[in-house]
Amino acid sequence: xxxxxxxxxxxxxxxxxxxxxxxxxxxxxxxxxxxxxxxxxxxxxxxxxxxxxxxxxxxxxxxxxxxxxxxxxxxxxxxxxxxxxxxxxxxxxxxxxxxxxxxxxxxxxxxxxxxxxxxxxxxxxxxxxxxxxxxxxxxxxxxxxxxxxxxxxxxxxxxxxxxxxxxxxxxxxxxxxxxxxxxxxxxxxxxxxxxxxxxxxxxxxxxxxxxxxxxxxxxxxxxxxxxxxxxxxxxxxxxxxxxxxxxxxxxxxxxxxxxxxxxxxxxxxxxxxxxxxxxxxxxxxxxxxxxxxxxxxxxxxxxxxxxxxxxxx
Amino acid sequence: xxxxxxxxxxxxxxxxxxxxxxxxxxxxxxxxxxxxxxxxxxxxxxxxxxxxxxxxxxxxxxxxxxxxxxxxxxxxxxxxxxxxxxxxxxxxxxxxxxxxxxxxxxxxxxxxxxxxxxxxxxxxxxxxxxxxxxxxxxxxxxxxxxxxxxxxxxxxxxxxxxxxxxxxxxxxxxxxxxxxxxxxxxxxxx
Ligand code: SF4
Ligand code: SF4
Ligand code: SF4
Numbered sequence: 001x002x003x004x005x006x007x008x009x010x011x012x013x014x015x016x017x018x019x020x021x022x023x024x025x026x027x028x029x030x031x032x033x034x035x036x037x038x039x040x041x042x043x044x045x046x047x048x049x050x051x052x053x054x055x056x057x058x059x060x061x062x063x064x065x066x067x068x069x070x071x072x073x074x075x076x077x078x079x080x081x082x083x084x085x086x087x088x089x090x091x092x093x094x095x096x097x098x099x100x101x102x103x104x105x106x107x108x109x110x111x112x113x114x115x116x117x118x119x120x121x122x123x124x125x126x127x128x129x130x131x132x133x134x135x136x137x138x139x140x141x142x143x144x145x146x147x148x149x150x151x152x153x154x155x156x157x158x159x160x161x162x163x164x165x166x167x168x169x170x171x172x173x174x175x176x177x178x179x180x181x182x183x184x185x186x187x188x189x190x191x192x193x194x195x196x197x198x199x200x201x202x203x204x205x206x207x208x209x210x211x212x213x214x215x216x217x218x219x220x221x222x223x224x225x226x227x228x229x230x231x232x233x234x235x236x237x238x239x240x241x242x243x244x245x246x247x248x249x250x251x252x253x254x255x256x257x258x259x260x261x262x263x264x265x266x267x268x269x270x271x272x273x274x275x276x277x278x279x280x281x282x283x284x285x286x287x288x289x290x291x292x293x294x295x296x297x298x299x300x301x302x303x304x305x306x307x308x309x310x311x312x313x
Numbered sequence: 314x315x316x317x318x319x320x321x322x323x324x325x326x327x328x329x330x331x332x333x334x335x336x337x338x339x340x341x342x343x344x345x346x347x348x349x350x351x352x353x354x355x356x357x358x359x360x361x362x363x364x365x366x367x368x369x370x371x372x373x374x375x376x377x378x379x380x381x382x383x384x385x386x387x388x389x390x391x392x393x394x395x396x397x398x399x400x401x402x403x404x405x406x407x408x409x410x411x412x413x414x415x416x417x418x419x420x421x422x423x424x425x426x427x428x429x430x431x432x433x434x435x436x437x438x439x440x441x442x443x444x445x446x447x448x449x450x451x452x453x454x455x456x457x458x459x460x461x462x463x464x465x466x467x468x469x470x471x472x473x474x475x476x477x478x479x480x481x482x483x484x485x486x487x488x489x490x491x492x493x494x495x496x497x498x499x500x501x502x503x
Pocket of ligand 2: 372373374375376379380381382398414415416417418419420431487
């Protein structure tokens with residue numbers, strides 16, 4: 001301390017750190033994974049068998065949201081008072097609306113997973129849940145539709161949460177929820193592929209897996225488009241917003257963006273599409289590419305959160 | 314709301330002595346590592362021999378349209394009957410949404426209570442007793458003027474009606490209630 005007015009540590013504009021970035025990633029992953037699982041089921045003709053992709057989503061989605069919520073709770077300065085947030089609501093707060101959405105999303109997601117995994121449960125010594133799964137079975141259609149809608153909400157909510165702060169020009173933009181929703185879809189697709197290949201030993205030529213692959217390119221292109229829109233919006237807004245573009249050229253977050261988001265997250269998966277079909281469809285390559293997509297999305301959350309908070313209007 | 318408490322910081326009169334911050338700390342028992350109030354001496358600006366400093370009061374601006382209140386999920390950050398933005402520490406879970414949302418970066422987590430904290434114009438202590446905030450009382454140059462701007466006879470009302478003042482970051486629509494009188498080069502005229 002070498003000034004007359006005191007310690008400056010509390011004035012650091014970066015309030016939310018990597019734990020929140022991981023939470024935003026996990027919530028997006030959970031929503032994206034189940035959206036893809038359900039979407040592909042609606043799209044497929046044979047609805048009597050549960051595809052490996054849907055089974056993977058049924059595991060990944062609840063696990064991811066639980067891990068994410070654990071991050072969130074333990075990042076509170078009063079983690080053991082988290083129930084306060086469940087009994088007090090302020091509907092002008094995006095966080096409160098998110099809590100309500102998550103309160104419905106999490107149990108409905110678990111109920112849906114039980115239905116999808118009913119034949120797997122005994123293998124995991126969870127056979128006692130089978131009667132519950134069968135009891136839920138008649139409501140499958142309704143649960144599926146409600147869960148799908150809630151998942152869109154949860155995926156976009158992670159973007160709304162940080163875009164609601166007008167102090168930060170890079171966060172306070174309308175494209176952020178859309179960007180987070182589509183990047184959640186790409187994380188969800190990647191995680192589903194890994195889950196299906198590793199846990200359910202799907203053949204890498206599986207039809208549903210192939211269909212999901214077909215989604216990857218359009219999802220990635222829209223992700224790039226939203227990123228481009230975000231930067232354009234900052235550029236044309238001028239002032240503090242335009243200054244935030246410096247995060248693309250200087251400092252550690254520039255490296256995270258160019259290496260993590262663009263290099264690992266976009267370039268590797270795109271280039272892998274140029275590989276000969278035989279190589280491209282081997283299990284190893286598919287898993288490696290999926291891991292790259294996941295890394296890219298995690299890097300994107302970190303970049304947006306940190307670079308976004310570093311520039312204040 | 315019948316009252317509109319505002320504070321005016323006359324940057325002409327301020328000498329950056331920090332007496333206000335010390336008084337604030339002792340009145341509110343603020344822990345060592347954090348502050349509700351700082352007066353930052355910025356500069357020097359201009360060319361020698363006409364150098365000048367800026368005395369920047371950094372504390373809660375008591376926004377009329379307060380982002381910290383809008384984002385708080387539990388309602389721990391609230392606007393009281395007197396219009397002042399305050400915090401119910403026992404309702405706060407420590408999500409830090411308000412700390413992130415405050416455009417003036419004056420909210421902090423109190424390391425002792427684990428709740429969000431900031432200046433509230435000494436609402437529970439000195440204002441409740443009909444006294445002026447600690448910083449206002451202690452300022453040796455009378456650089457701080459405080460009162461109800463809705464009362465046309467009050468010193469603050471007369472001051473903001475007659476002097477050129479500015480507020481920080483008005484473009485964000487927060488409507489801060491801390492007014493500043495900018496430094497006029499060449500000494501005080503009043
Ligand atoms: S006590 Fe008065 S003169 Fe001293 S720093 Fe505070 S406002 Fe300025
Ligand atoms: S200055 Fe910050 S803490 Fe104070 S009322 Fe405004 S937003 Fe809230
Ligand atoms: S830290 Fe406390 S006061 Fe601030 S938004 Fe969260 S619950 Fe509200």
